[in-house]
Amino acid sequence: MSTKIYKNIADYLVAAEVEKREVLKVTAELKPDLTVEEAYLVQQELVRTKLEEGRRIVGPKMGLTSKAKMKQMGVEEPIYGYVFDYMLIHNGGKVPFHDLIHPKVEAEIVFLIGEDIEGPGITGAQVLAKTQAVLPALEIIDSRYENFNFTLPDVVADNASTSRVVFGTTLKSPEQFELDLVGATLSINGEIKDLGAGAAVLGHPANAIAMLANMLAKKGEKIRKGDVILSGALTGAVMLNVGDYVSGKFDGLGEVTFTVIE
């Protein structure tokens, strides 16, 4: 019975995504006592469903990596979810608004992993040593929950609100950067909506990847060579509307853009 309920919740969330409609958070009615550990089991079912549909995992993504968000959610640790191939949008490409529910965009730094990273005890420096390249990205998050209203277990179950990702197209060697000092601006239709530096992500974006390795280790898993990992937002999440031309500029890493169409 136990996995059955997780599967049911996963189906409930997948249906919301597929049918592009917002649903009541899981902890409202479906399972009010859902724990974070159980929420990851739901997420696992959700991931399994997508893999069975023939989707491919691009890599994990980190969420709740800013102090402000962690405080807001009352947590000490970030969360993670998974990015799938069908979520990718070309740099400069178009995002159909009708494919989504109530999308928001954030600017992030992405790590392309060069060697397996296995926790526990991993630090940011070790992550950098095993990182093949870094690149910029815009992540579109789209909680399946009404009004982005959720508790920590809800958002974990919902694959950390993952929806679409636009990767930059230039890979850079991480040695060239002090990633905590990389500045980024997020503009919509030419107007800067938000900005931040790498340190907004747990002090340094590599720290987020290290925490991921350590969190995965608790389940006997690891970060794998070839994983493409979104390390968390440098900026706040900005609401998207039809007609928006979105641009994320990253110091030394380049620019990522997309347009929101109907």
Place this chain on the structure above:
Amino acid sequence: MTTKIKDYADQLAAAEATRIGIAPLSEMDDKLTVNDAYSIQLENIHRKLEQGHKIVGKKIGLTSLAMQTLLGVNEPDYGHLLDCMVVENGGRVSIEKTLQPKVEAEIAFVLKKDLQGPNVTTLDVLQATEYIVPALEIVDSRITDWKIKLTDTVADNASSGFYVLGGKPTKIEDIDLELIGMVFSKNGEVVNTGVGAAALGNPASCVAWLANRLSDFDISLKAGEVILSGALSAAIEAKKGDFFTARFAHLGQVSVQF
């Protein structure tokens, strides 16, 4: 010089000397204009000069959209930097010399050429810049509880207190000023991050604004002057014992202790 201007200047000077804040001028006098406020500021600057102090630069304030929205204005303001406001990098500011200090991280410009407005462009600023350095500005208000409107802060020398220059003088070639990242820490903990673009989209645009605004008062920006171009993140309150550090991409770091 009207007696009104002189009287408000007296009150602000007394507040600074006694470190006892005063009520907002904007509440005492709702007819006070921004130009009146700049006259009050200049009156107090002239007094400082008479006491033997020297003007070493300018500071630009209200450069963030958040601050402009808060004060209901759509342009920045400026104040004067005097030699007595300088603190060495890593140095100490006596909390007893302040009323209600806050600290902000900024990019400071030092010019190699004078800039005379109007019609100064951002590109003019880039061409006239000798170098940029990271800076901390200790802002302070002589108005009780920071209850400021635009005229209050302008009259109060744009809420200036002290400033610290640090890092290394850096040429602006090959640097995208908009994207310079900054990490601001208090007592070893990151309190916020910022980016050059936080100052009106580009710190050099703030300097251009200043050159043009100063031309209204027939003042030019002088070669060698230090110009604090505006905060890259929100101001953080300082208490006795607090230690602030700002690290900037490309420019190095700057710190101050209270």
